[in-house]
Amino acid sequence: MYYYLGVDIGSVSSNFVLLDSRRRLSAKVYLRTQGNPVQAIKEGFAQVCAAVPGPVKIKGVGTTGSGRHLADIMLGADVVKNEITAHAVAACSLIPEVRTIIEIGGQDSKIILMRDGIVNDFAMNTVCAAGTGSFLDQQASRLSINIEDFGVRALKSNKAVRIAGRCGVFAESDMIHKQQMGYPVEDIMMGLCEALVRNYLNNVGKGKKIEAPVVFQGGVAANIGIKEAFEKVLGTAVQIPPHHEVMGAIGAAILAEEMMASNGQLTTFNGETYINGGEFTSRSHECSGCPNLCEVVCIKRDNQAIAYWGDRCKKWETSLAARLA
Amino acid sequence: MRIGIPYGLFYFYYYPLWKTFFSDLGAEVITSSPTCRLTVDAGSALAVDEACLPVKVYYGHVRELCSQDLDYLFAPRLVSVEPRSYICPKFMGIPDMLRAQVPGLPQLIDITVDLSRSDRYLQQDLIKVGRMLGYKKSAIQEAFQHALEENRRCIQIASQGWSMAEAIKIWDGNLLEPPEAGDLSIGLLGHGYSLYDEGLSMGLISKIRQLGCKVHLLESLDAERIEMEAATMPKRVFWTLGRKIMGGVINMNKREEIDGIIYLACFGCGPDSMIGEMAERYTTGKPFMLLTIDEHSGEAGMMTRLEAFCDMLRRRRRVDESQFPAYG
Structure with missing residues (x-):
């Protein structure tokens, strides 16, 4: 086939x-x-x-x-x-009328606004990764909970506790405080879900007009607690495509x-x-050609260099291209 | 007499002025080499944590100049370069911060530039500098007038579509290849000392050009027009650069040939936190993207955003064009 x-x-x-x-x-x-x-x-x-x-x-x-x-x-x-x-192409082919795509991955979170099937506007998180999957991963392991079970358990909560979502470090100290006060773990988990959604909407979604239909994809979409938190804040249904994690x-x-x-x-x-049939290895070295000291990565297949990158002046890249030509 | 000028901050606005002034008075002007990773590392290690990236980089350049056997280091105290507007307060403290934190610092020429109410301080300080270099008041005035003229000439070069860093090179007598014309036009804004410093901005301008875009910078717009546009805001912007940037945003937003606007902000910059936000709000008719850089930003993240931005502009345009019937 x-x-x-x-x-x-x-x-x-x-x-x-x-x-x-x-x-x-x-x-x-x-x-x-x-x-x-x-x-x-x-x-x-x-x-x-x-x-x-x-x-x-x-x-x-x-x-x-x-x-x-x-x-x-x-x-x-x-x-x-x-x-x-x-992500935009994938969401569009599945749900052609989509207007907002929320994508939360391990390190990145993005919002993509679609109009008539093309990207009209987008935003990505800036230097901070507080509202992303790795933040959730970290907090789950702090609570010694399997990340896969996170959403289902969070939904058991009756009343989410309020956790600062601005920064991962603050969220953690907030969470520890709430744990010591004796709040049930489910309430803390739901609180974390809400904190992440708040952070996402305030940072990535800031000033963007979120219109239905909303599609939520990326690894974090597996977390049903986050989906619920989004629906609660946005006041609209959030669709999760069947293959959301591989969009x-x-x-x-x-x-x-x-x-x-x-x-x-x-x-x-x-x-x-x-x-x-080959062994791929990567090696990096600091190029001493100029004071930029670029970290140049070399990808090798069975000891033969097949790619270089990381050099600002493209000296290594072009030298390889010349050798291969 | 050797006078050092760091390649940072207001270098990108006033280098021709400073260089002409000191050269006319018989001094040899030494600049630090363009920003590279060593500059960033050295600067970050020296500077206070709260400083923004361009200030840290400036420290790196000062550090490099410390070993150049200088008689003086030129680090002016910039308060205001025009009436009723100010420069970021960090610039006001530059000479003091350097003295407190840089070991082995040459003697500073830290004239105060405060033109917010009058040019009294500048005149007094210029005479002081002249005495230091052994010149009379009249020679100083003459050199200063010539310097102002040279600076205008450099800005004139920049208005033809070069970045200020490139314009300075051309002004200095170098020949540069003009950038290739692209199919997209992008308005690029931000503080000049981060935008035009290719080592600091991770080569933002060349990256955008490589993606097939023509870059429109503030200097290529009509200066008077920018002031008029900026004056339409409900309240006058306090900062000189911020006001010009806002005027540029309003102007670029109206101009049809510009497909999108990118704003480069530095993490930890006070004015950027406001101007970046306002720029986004004033860009109503076309896509806007805010890029934030700091000393440990990866280039991959910047590339992804730029590529996505250009993809979006091209796809949008394709749809716009397909709505017109082919037979005209």
């Missing part, structure tokens, strides 16, 4: 999907990146291929997420796109399909033997 492969390498999770030629999801894989994107890409690719019956033929590859360039090097992507565009990857696959359809060329996909 022919498929389009979509890959989203994020800070916390790495997601892979295969779409068939009619844009139906044939397989999806959600992995924790665990600080090793190279391993995650190999494993994710193997798993997603194993999830469909019969031999897998890839007709196009799209990558997105903060690790999109790494995935591009390893897989040979046809399209390398930023997360905003990928970025779905968007990347759709973009790859669009690209292949428009340029009529063959995919640049590297093939399974390239990916599995």
Whole structure:
């Protein structure tokens, strides 16, 4: 069967999907990146291929997420796109009339306003990651609760306690205080959900006109407590797509399909033997060519350099391109 | 006589003035090298925590100049450069902060520039500087007039679409390749000392140009027009740069050829926290994006935002164009 492969390498999770030629999801894989994107890409690719019956033929590859360039090097992507565009394309193909997309991932949170099927405005969190998945992850582990059970347990709360959502550090001290006062853990959890939503709306959603239909996607959408908190504040239903955690990857696959359809060329996909038949390693060094001291990353496949990045002057990048040409 | 001028803060507005003034009086002017990571690191280690990134970077440049065997370091106390408007209070304290925190500091020329009510302080200080360098009042006045003229010439160069950093290079006699014309036009605003310092802004201007955009900066707009636009605000903006930026926002918002506006803010900047917000509110007709940088920002995050912004502008335009019938 022919498929389009979509890959989203994020800070916390790495997601892979295969779409068939009619844009139906044939397989999806959600992995924790665990600080090793190279391993995650190999494993994710193997798993997603194993999830469909019969031999897998890839007709196009799209990558997105903060690790999109790494995935591009390893897989040979046809399209390398930023997360905003990928998420918007995915949400739009599922729910064409969508007007607001809330996306909360591990390190990023974004709001995308759609008008007539195109991105009209967007915002991302700035330097602070307080209102994101990693914040929730951290607080869950403080309460020694499995992040997967977080939402369901939070919903058992009768009265959420108020927790400062402005900053992760303040939230934590607030939470400890409330614990010592003897509040039930469920109430604290629901309070955390509300704090995250408040933080999101005040920071990322600041000044944006949130109109229905609202779609909520990204890893944090798995948390039913957050969904409820959003609905309570916004006063409108919040839809969670069935494959909310891999929407970025779905968007990347759709973009790859669009690209292949428009340029009529063959995919640049590297093939399974390239990916599995070699050892990918990455190494970084501080370039001493100028006082900028760029941290240059080198990706190698079996001791052969295949990519450099991080150099502001592009000295390493171009030297490799010259060598390969 | 060797006088050092740090490559930071108001360097990007007044370097031609300062350089001409001191050169005319027979001094050799030494500048620190353009901002790089070492500058940022050295500055962050030296400066008070509360300082914003451009001030920290300025410390880094002062640090570099300390080892240059200077007779004097030029670090003016900027209070106000025009009537009824002020510069951020951190600039007022620069000479004092440097003295308190930088070991091995050369002797400072810390003239007070306060033109909010009169140019009395500036005149007094200029004469003091002249005595220090062994010149008479008339020679000082002459050098100052020439310096003002040179500065105007540099601003004139910038008005042709160069950033002030590039204009200074051209003014200094360098030849620069003009940037390629792009298919998108982006209005880029922010404080000049963060925007035009490519080492500090992580090469923002060149990154936007590489994405196929023509960059419109404040200097390319008509200065009088900006003042008129800024005067339409319900209350006069207190800060000189903030007022000009707001005038620029209002003007760019009206101009059809500009597809979107990007505002570069520095984490920890007091004025930015207000001006950035107001700029967003005054941009009503087109997309606006606020970029915040600090000393540990990753370039990847900035790239993602810029790419997404350009994607959005291009897709929007495609839809706009497709609404017109092809046969005109």
